[in-house]
Amino acid sequence: MTDNPFSRAVTLRSGLTITVEAWPYKRFAACYTNFRNLLQAARETAGFENESEYDLQQLLDRVVLESVPEESDRVRIQTPDLEALIDAIEGLNNVRGVVAKLLSSYAGLLRAEADSLESQFELTSTTLPT
Numbered sequence: 001m002t003d004n005p006f007s008r009a010v011t012l013r014s015g016l017t018i019t020v021e022a023w024p025y026k027r028f029a030a031c032y033t034n035f036r037n038l039l040q041a042a043r044e045t046a047g048f049e050n051e052s053e054y055d056l057q058q059l060l061d062r063v064v065l066e067s068v069p070e071e072s073d074r075v076r077i078q079t080p081d082l083e084a085l086i087d088a089i090e091g092l093n094n095v096r097g098v099v100a101k102l103l104s105s106y107a108g109l110l111r112a113e114a115d116s117l118e119s120q121f122e123l124t125s126t127t128l129p130t
Contacts (some may be wrong), residue, residue: 011089012081018073023066023089035095064087080119088094 006022023031041054062084067089068074078086090096 006092008092009083010084012076012084013078014076016076018068018076019070020067020072020085020092021069022092026073028093031063031066031093032059032095034059034066035089035093038063067092 008020009017010020011017020106037054038056038059041056044054045056064074064077064085067083068077
């Protein structure tokens with residue numbers, strides 16, 4: 001495999017190597033939503049919450065399908081491989097970094113809007129006749 005920053009080789013416990021690929025930009029929102037819902041479903045399942053709105057296996061299937069495009073690679077994955085696979089998917093897509101940046105930018109935007117509104121209110125208050 002060539003040195004591609006958008007794919008990563010993952011060695012399975014069986015010794016076989018599969019390729020995990022980064023999510024395409026145009027599919028980030030859907031892929032991230034499936035990944036996040038997978039983590040939430042796993043948490044709910046581990047907590048024995050029977051009311052989970054997500055089907056853990058369906059979400060796992062979606063996440064693997066989005067990240068491991070080759071059917072011949074997907075059929076080799078076994079349960080003991082999931083930890084390394086999830087680590088590779090999260091790391092390759094820089095999920096934490098992207099989400100942290102989006103949320104940080106959003107928080108900054110909200111602060112700027114609040115500051116702007118506060119300034120507008122102060123200007124209006126000082127120019128009103130008494």
